[in-house]
């Protein structure tokens with residue numbers, strides 16, 4: 001897993017929302033996972049405070065991570081707020097509409113450039129955590 005910020009347990013949680021910024025967030029987390037910058041995890045399971053099939057809970061799994069990365073498509077911050085609601089820290093927060101910046105739309109008209117830029121934003125923030 002990731003060594004980018006000195007942690008080998010970086011959890012990537014994307015809002016995966018029903019807008020193109022939500023799907024850029026999803027693809028960003030997937031890309032970073034493929035690059036070994038962290039591991040994508042089921043954000044909705046955390047938000048719903050659900051049990052996992054292995055007997056643990058999604059919240060407990062998120063608590064066990066060294067670094068929790070909330071990748072939200074827009075300022076509603078569904079992932080960031082879900083972590084906060086569960087009493088967990090948001091170690092890295094990215095909001096694509098304001099930080100890319102990028103309009104929230106519903107035509108899913110985006111490509112590799114947007115995904116790469118979002119992944120770069122997250123990677124830079126992970127590096128800035130240091131250690």
Ligand code: SF4
Pocket residue numbers: 015016017018019021022072073074075076077078079
């Ligand atoms: S953060 Fe915004 S885009 Fe993502 S799921 Fe929530 S409302 Fe949708």
